[in-house]
Amino acid sequence: MMRNYIYRNYTVEYLFDNSSIFSGYGDVSLPAEDFDNIILFYQVDPSKTPDNQIDEIEEIKSKISLITNLITDKRVVILTLSENFQNNWQIKNAEVSDAISKFNNVFLKDLVLRQSNLKVIDINQFFEKQHLDKVDWRFFFTSQMIINPKLAKPFKKWFLSQLDFISLKRKKCIVLDCDNTLWGGVVGEDGVHGVKLGQDYPGNAFKSFQELLLELSSKGVILAVCSKNNIEDVQELWNNNPNNLINDKVLSAYRINWQNKAENIKSIAEELNIGTDSFVFIDDNPIERGLVKEFLPEVTVPDFPEKPYELVNFFWSVYNEYFSTFELSNEDIKKTEQYKENFFRNESKKVFENMDDYLSSLDIVVDIIPANDGNITRLAQMTQKTNQFNLRTQRYTEQDLKAKMDNGGHIFCANVKDKFGDNGITIECIIDENEDEFFLDSYLLSCRILGREIEKITLLSIIKNLTSVSNKPLKAEYIPSKKNIMTKDFLEKVGFVLEKELEDGTKYYNFDPIQNIEIKDYYTINIK
Structure with a gap:
């Protein structure tokens, strides 16, 4: 507290x-x-x-x-x-x-x-x-x-x-139904041009709702669709109804089928690599809302307005409750595009027989940058928001980070890009230093860049750079939380030696600076 x-x-x-x-x-x-x-x-x-x-x-x-x-x-x-x-x-x-x-x-x-x-x-x-x-x-x-x-x-x-x-804590993703949510009527019955979406009421209310959602996607909120429909009908509307604004060009993921919506939302979360507790589910059907509440209680499910003319007010109540933020960073604004780029990376992976060939094909560039006035807001934001890949889950303000640097701490971030796009600053590393040793205070990254071994090579590159100046030993910890289980064995995979593990799951590690650190040559690492 x-x-x-x-x-x-x-x-x-x-x-x-x-x-x-x-x-x-x-x-x-x-x-x-x-x-x-x-x-x-x-x-x-x-x-x-x-x-x-x-x-x-x-x-x-x-x-x-x-x-x-x-x-x-x-x-x-x-x-x-x-x-x-x-x-x-x-x-x-x-x-x-x-x-x-x-x-x-x-x-x-x-x-x-x-x-x-x-x-x-x-x-x-x-x-x-x-x-x-x-x-x-x-x-x-x-x-x-x-x-x-x-x-x-x-x-x-x-x-x-x-x-x-x-503190920049907000939900990450809105999952939307289609019929009677993004437009009035049922596209499979009313047809592409028969649904209510346009200049006259109630179509103008649905159009205004879509305009607000489209603008929200440009503010770093991920849009996804989960709809019980024939995908061909929805795609035809996307392609041929000029009043429709929310389509596969702006969505980061979609599930349009006749399957259970709770299972579809879990599938979207896995594809986007974010927790379902970051989702807000919007659906006009109270039965579908109730099902998601029952099977995914961590998903936020607001009541849908009874009348279309209430949609704009509904949008702002949802925004103010779950998505409002004090300040947006450049990484927030680019986030939606980056999740769409991940879709193309995953599709590209399917044509390669082994991981090395796939990673080599991506032309991955990692720029490792010390903390400065230009990125300190983003770094404080990451400590506040990152939960899944976060070794110790320490929360810091800008002032806390500046105090660490004033006391001799080393704070780095990494900008990751490849042939599909620029992910922006998605990795943060904080290493404290005293007379005898280094201590890995924090290591965290956005889950949208997992799967390319970037989390390994970035940490190893930072360690190699620091220990090239000093051979002090590097200590580290893993502190378990409700959400960071994916990092439980990460340090062992990087080359840290487990010294002790407590009953609560906390682990203590040591890293020998003399050991050989190998980084594969298909990564381009720039340390500035």
């Missing part, structure tokens, strides 16, 4: 979990303990005159500037000022409204641009979801509660989801 220290100027204890620690009202002294998040929760006094509110906003600016100047090595989360707590003497010159807008949209944005450890959460999004447009004066005056305590539970849920978005 994350521990939070919260600077505040009102009573907000009821909005956070019991592990949180709170400053005194208006206190700006530094916390004595170490916390995962420093949260700045300042709001304007709704009972004051507009002139006093403007003065208070300037005072809040000063406090935030002081705190953020002092705390540069931890994540600092700043909540915006609520737009609900404002009154103005004049309509023409709405001075309080203007001051709040400038605070939220100018002052805070300037801070974030200057300091990468600062993140902003817009509290007005919460108020909009709760349809809250006024102060509950009874609670404000009796207990100095800025938010009605009846909203404590939804606020906790909302705020935790915002922290997840900041």
Whole structure:
């Protein structure tokens, strides 16, 4: 559980979990303990005159500037000022409204641009979801509660989801049904041009839904289809209905057959090499939704709207709940294309009789790059999101990684490409160093590049590069989690010697730097 220290100027204890620690009202002294998040929760006094509110906003600016100047090595989360707590003497010159807008949209944005450890959460999004447009004066005056305590539970849920978005934790894939989900009607019965998909209602609602999904795929979310249909009917619609936007050119995987949808979703997960807990399944049929819930409880299955005109609102509720993110990296944006490229790699494998010939044909290039300001966000993101191929499952923020480098640690990432495309930064390696030895703190990679032995040759190349300068021994660990079983024996395969294994499955290893490290010549390895 994350521990939070919260600077505040009102009573907000009821909005956070019991592990949180709170400053005194208006206190700006530094916390004595170490916390995962420093949260700045300042709001304007709704009972004051507009002139006093403007003065208070300037005072809040000063406090935030002081705190953020002092705390540069931890994540600092700043909540915006609520737009609900404002009154103005004049309509023409709405001075309080203007001051709040400038605070939220100018002052805070300037801070974030200057300091990468600062993140902003817009509290007005919460108020909009709760349809809250006024102060509950009874609670404000009796207990100095800025938010009605009846909203404590939804606020906790909302705020935790915002922290997840900041940590870049989100679902990876939407699996979509076709009939009455992507278009109105049944293509096998209504025909390619008879389904509802176009300018008139309800076709315009389905068209808008597809437009949003198409744009979502460009933001790094994987689109897949799982439909009970004749594949020839669906492919004909893909090819001949000009209003259809979601087709095999944008899908990373699809299963169009008459088989059990739970089994089809498991098959899609295996093809994409991601866990089914990263999936959101969208289907208009409650029986199909119930089946997937029953057999794949880890898959998220939202209720489908009853009316097509609700589809756009449904899309945004699903996006905000499961796919929203604080910031997108270039690798996120390219992710959909990379999963489609994997399909062609797998097809290409079928024509080769042995693995060496297949790997040689791919023209694999691995660029190993030290951590820097340009990739540190992506590297922090990988530690937060990568579960399956992750030796120790250590979670780090950008500030944590920078602290490691300041203490002499070595952090590398690898950009992997081949003749089918560029996978981007998909491998991360963190090696701590002291006077006597190296320690492999973290080694993790995206599962979409598994199957080409890249995970082996990249680690060996990094080790070879480090030990060429120093012959210090290299220690390593495997710490089991619920999801990283695929890495259980990885270190033995690379050449590490198992020293000890505990009852809980934790393994301790040693690597002899003197041993010969062989890397096959059909990989091109560039260490920068």
